[in-house]
Amino acid sequence: MARIILDRLKERFGADVLETSSxxxxxxxxxxxxxxxxxxxxxxxxxxxxxxxxxxxxxIDCCDNGDxxxxxxxxxxxxxxxxxxxxxxxxxxxEDNPEVDTLIPVWVGANWMERECFDMFGVRFKGHPDLxxxxxxxxxxxxxLRKDYPAQQAQPLVAYREGTYDKLRPFLADEGMPLDRTFxxxxxxx
Amino acid sequence: xxxVELETRVVGGGDAGFVTTKFEALLAWxxxxxxxQYPFATACCGMEFFAAASPRYDIARFGAEAPRFxxxxxxxxxxxxxxxxxxxxxxxxxxxxxxxxxxVIAFGTCASCGGFYDNYATxxxxxxxxxxxxxxxxxPPRPEAVLDGLMLLQQKIGDGDRTTAVVKNTQLxxxxxxxxxxLYNIRMRx
Numbered sequence: 001m002a003r004i005i006l007d008r009l010k011e012r013f014g015a016d017v018l019e020t021s022s023x024x025x026x027x028x029x030x031x032x033x034x035x036x037x038x039x040x041x042x043x044x045x046x047x048x049x050x051x052x053x054x055x056x057x058x059x060i061d062c063c064d065n066g067d068x069x070x071x072x073x074x075x076x077x078x079x080x081x082x083x084x085x086x087x088x089x090x091x092x093x094x095e096d097n098p099e100v101d102t103l104i105p106v107w108v109g110a111n112w113m114e115r116e117c118f119d120m121f122g123v124r125f126k127g128h129p130d131l132x133x134x135x136x137x138x139x140x141x142x143x144x145l146r147k148d149y150p151a152q153q154a155q156p157l158v159a160y161r162e163g164t165y166d167k168l169r170p171f172l173a174d175e176g177m178p179l180d181r182t183f184x185x186x187x188x189x190x
Numbered sequence: 191x192x193x194v195e196l197e198t199r200v201v202g203g204g205d206a207g208f209v210t211t212k213f214e215a216l217l218a219w220x221x222x223x224x225x226x227q228y229p230f231a232t233a234c235c236g237m238e239f240f241a242a243a244s245p246r247y248d249i250a251r252f253g254a255e256a257p258r259f260x261x262x263x264x265x266x267x268x269x270x271x272x273x274x275x276x277x278x279x280x281x282x283x284x285x286x287x288x289x290x291x292x293x294v295i296a297f298g299t300c301a302s303c304g305g306f307y308d309n310y311a312t313x314x315x316x317x318x319x320x321x322x323x324x325x326x327x328x329x330p331p332r333p334e335a336v337l338d339g340l341m342l343l344q345q346k347i348g349d350g351d352r353t354t355a356v357v358k359n360t361q362l363x364x365x366x367x368x369x370x371x372x373l374y375n376i377r378m379r380x
Contacts, residue, residue, distance in 0.1 A: 155275065158279055158282050
């Protein structure tokens with residue numbers, strides 16, 4: 001629905017728009033990392049685009065595409081309240097140094113989303129004033145939404161007590177609700 | 191009051207008479223009917239806790255109607271909802287601040303065993319970090335199950351029992367057990 005944005009981007013950035021696609025009303029433009037912020041700025045300020053509303057920013061770990069130079073795909077979704085159209089800009093980043101310009105000067109709302117993206121994927125945003133973890137804790141090692149992070153590997157801040165069960169096993173439902181207990185978990189020393 | 195009555199004798203003596211009992215039994219009886227609760231509500235189960243604490247279910251019947259938002263004044267820690275790894279130190283500190291005697295109720299499946307959050311972010315059951323007295327499974331548990339859990343805790347206080355107990359289903363509709371066994375490949379009947 002927003003082909004006009006793609007046309008304007010191609011007109012303005014030429015070969016730096018690597019590819020575009022439109023599917024099910026979603027218009028996507030992939031730009032080069034060098035002109036990432038410039039493209040976002042253009043999408044926001046160009047009167048024909050006028051995407052003043054920042055919707056979302058995150059990343060995709062495309063580690064199975066076989067290309068270490070394009071492992072991470074950072075995307076931003078922007079919407080124009082006046083023109084009622086939406087566009088998705090993407091940038092592809094290499095595995096060894098995933099770094100791209102911050103979009104905070106364009107949309108101030110990008111601040112926390114970039115922090116989340118850093119927290120979950122380890123993508124760094126050049127020029128971000130406060131690039132810390134936002135959801136996880138400072139002691140956490142690694143980035144859990146990367147596909148090479150084992151999803152169930154917890155890094156507890158409080159050491160687990162000994163003698164606890166990993167999972168509650170299913171209990172017998174047909175015993176009704178007598179006020180007694182058949183499942184004995186760890187004995188409490190207190 | 192059955193446990194007090196076991197230990198209690200009425201000794202005849204003129205018109206008035208007097209009663210003897212064991213001090214521990216009397217103390218336990220007094221404690222179990224004056225439970226001040228600290229609701230540590232972190233997730234959607236909190237809504238169900240409010241429902242259970244509302245006049246319709248009349249939790250005051252059990253002497254447990256007074257929530258105390260200072261751990262110093264509370265006897266029972268209700269952990270209501272999912273506990274993330276990042277939040278675990280907070281919960282542990284709240285527990286450590288409570289004065290003896292203190293009890294812990296895990297409200298809902300997430301607090302009991304982590305529920306369906308089997309990942310890096312969630313504590314798989316608060317018994318990993320605290321001694322738990324009663325687990326109330328359910329997603330969320332119905333207020334009736336909550337009251338069952340409270341009565342179970344009262345019974346345990348009366349018995350001086352500190353092992354972990356689990357509230358069981360009261361009943362399932364006809365044919366539900368066979369269906370659950372087939373669906374989840376578990377055994378629910380003896």
